[in-house]
Amino acid sequence: MTFIYEFKKLALSPLVLSLAALCILVNLMFLLVEYDGMTPQNQDHSAADALAAEAANIFEGYRTAGIAEFYISALRLTGTNAEHIRGKYEALQLVVDRRAAGGDAPRTYFDGQTSDFQVLLFGKLFMYLSAEVGLLALLAALLSTTHEQMRGTESAIYASKTGRRVQVVKLCASLSVSALLSVLVIGLSLLIFFALFDFSIVWNANVSSVFDHALGETKPFITWHSFTVAGYLWAAIGIGIGLALCCCLLGYACGIGARSAYLAFGTAVSVLAILYLIPRAPFMPYGSIARGAWGLNPVWLWKSSGTWFTDGRADMVWAHFETLGLCASLAVFAAAAGFAYRSLQRRELH
Amino acid sequence: MLSLNRVTKQYGSFTALEQIDLEFSRGVYALLAPNGAGKTTLIKMLSTLIFPTKGEILWNGDDIIGLDAAYRDMIGYLPQDFGYYRNHTPREFLRYMAAVKCLKRDRGARRADELIDLVGLSDVRNKKMRKFSGGMIQRVGIAQAMLNDPQILILDEPTAGLDPKERVRFRNLISSLSKDRIVILSTHIVSDIETIASSVILLKDRRLLTQDSPAAICGTLDGNVYETDDIEAIKAPHLVLTERQENGRTVTRFASERDCASAARVVNPNLEDVFLYVYRDEER
Numbered sequence: 001m002t003f004i005y006e007f008k009k010l011a012l013s014p015l016v017l018s019l020a021a022l023c024i025l026v027n028l029m030f031l032l033v034e035y036d037g038m039t040p041q042n043q044d045h046s047a048a049d050a051l052a053a054e055a056a057n058i059f060e061g062y063r064t065a066g067i068a069e070f071y072i073s074a075l076r077l078t079g080t081n082a083e084h085i086r087g088k089y090e091a092l093q094l095v096v097d098r099r100a101a102g103g104d105a106p107r108t109y110f111d112g113q114t115s116d117f118q119v120l121l122f123g124k125l126f127m128y129l130s131a132e133v134g135l136l137a138l139l140a141a142l143l144s145t146t147h148e149q150m151r152g153t154e155s156a157i158y159a160s161k162t163g164r165r166v167q168v169v170k171l172c173a174s175l176s177v178s179a180l181l182s183v184l185v186i187g188l189s190l191l192i193f194f195a196l197f198d199f200s201i202v203w204n205a206n207v208s209s210v211f212d213h214a215l216g217e218t219k220p221f222i223t224w225h226s227f228t229v230a231g232y233l234w235a236a237i238g239i240g241i242g243l244a245l246c247c248c249l250l251g252y253a254c255g256i257g258a259r260s261a262y263l264a265f266g267t268a269v270s271v272l273a274i275l276y277l278i279p280r281a282p283f284m285p286y287g288s289i290a291r292g293a294w295g296l297n298p299v300w301l302w303k304s305s306g307t308w309f310t311d312g313r314a315d316m317v318w319a320h321f322e323t324l325g326l327c328a329s330l331a332v333f334a335a336a337a338g339f340a341y342r343s344l345q346r347r348e349l350h
Numbered sequence: 351m352l353s354l355n356r357v358t359k360q361y362g363s364f365t366a367l368e369q370i371d372l373e374f375s376r377g378v379y380a381l382l383a384p385n386g387a388g389k390t391t392l393i394k395m396l397s398t399l400i401f402p403t404k405g406e407i408l409w410n411g412d413d414i415i416g417l418d419a420a421y422r423d424m425i426g427y428l429p430q431d432f433g434y435y436r437n438h439t440p441r442e443f444l445r446y447m448a449a450v451k452c453l454k455r456d457r458g459a460r461r462a463d464e465l466i467d468l469v470g471l472s473d474v475r476n477k478k479m480r481k482f483s484g485g486m487i488q489r490v491g492i493a494q495a496m497l498n499d500p501q502i503l504i505l506d507e508p509t510a511g512l513d514p515k516e517r518v519r520f521r522n523l524i525s526s527l528s529k530d531r532i533v534i535l536s537t538h539i540v541s542d543i544e545t546i547a548s549s550v551i552l553l554k555d556r557r558l559l560t561q562d563s564p565a566a567i568c569g570t571l572d573g574n575v576y577e578t579d580d581i582e583a584i585k586a587p588h589l590v591l592t593e594r595q596e597n598g599r600t601v602t603r604f605a606s607e608r609d610c611a612s613a614a615r616v617v618n619p620n621l622e623d624v625f626l627y628v629y630r631d632e633e634r
Contacts, residue, residue, distance in 0.1 A: 001455055155433075156427060156428070160422060348394075
């Protein structure tokens, strides 16, 4: 019963709803501007393009060691840091060899202009979407946890039978609303995207074939697992929603830990800023375990959204960094939320 | 029975309450003390919002902290600054509070409607609370406290900010709710409790000064309260309690430990006299 009330409080909150609507509106505007900016040739791709697609087996004879050496040289890496980078690309070589052996010959779609679509969908739109749903989830959790304190109903509720456990119900409601908002914002934005840009011919094509180059780089777009475009999109949506849930847990921990809504918001933003800034410090060089581990945090996962399920460039030292990072972030923030709740049980309400 | 055994509450080096021993059975208990004397601290400990630094609070022999939800299921609490959802109607808000108190949906809805009628808000049950007066909000507050039909009703300064008419209405309401339960009421307004309290608890210097019936407490000043229209004539040490105008003269009510019967009229002490006399240090 209480869950339904808490869910309704959040889901029908004018602030949350209007922000979600604003996100969708901003995405619509962004996509319309991008649509107008694309050349007619880009927009007018058709099944004929696919039929005329040119086989170009980029995996055949491809050596990932070249990527490793490029990063090592460009970033002047030495010692174990360089070895970590080499180790990662050695592992990626196995994937390339397997693809090549399987005759997985990529084809060129969209008249060879795939990078425009790739940058637009996974480089820009998904980055915006991840940020939007993350912030919405953070806000939902902060609103939920600090709602009673802001309304002055905290003491009456904490003295009720449910007591401080109402915050557990609020966590469930926040997570549910965050997931729902994420589905809504991502779903509607992608609906707009696919209404403007016809992807129907590539849904079942291999994502490495469709997006033949990594974002902003000349190397191939090599995923650790073989994905179709549709599969990759679903997986990316999953990571995006997962990151939103991380933000929700962070918001919950801050909302419970801080005694004021403003302080809680400030704390959450500070935590996100710290997560973003620390890897830029000199004590976190590229290729180091420390940078790799820190790079698993939600902010860096968001920052590297265009490379999910691929090597993750030189920032990441491990394969499947997005899955690893998401699991680690969920575990860490869930622990933080649990710790905050435990401290609430012992905290006095003055 | 609810009992406090040697309860002390400290905030760092500051002691808010010290070695408080109290027992509550059925009836209305009034916690009477000036502002800042520790009434709210005691009330919050009884509501499990804060915890004793030393000592224990027991319900029928069990520590209330250990009883956890089972204890909170027995209490109804109206905080001093009762918050509410401005955009909710009383009915919506009470249904939410019923859910928080783990009442089943049907029972919660029924209790909400019953209590809205009881506190006289039937006409506005579906109106948003944002336009309610302080008295109406306090009535919503008492209704939410009563939702679970509590064995212990804890009211912290329930009449603060109410006009005299609202205060009278509130007193009558509390009196009607006090049957078969413990009502613990904190206030610094003597008239709030004079007629309804079965027991008055006075706190002074962070300690329990006394717990007794209003009559017995008033009896402690028997023969020591006087009235005169010529206070200048009283040479014995005395404490001026109140003044009032009567037939164009100022009648002064005062307390003195000396016999002033020759210069003034002995009157029956009331609770306000005791309050002013006991807390005279704080008043100066």
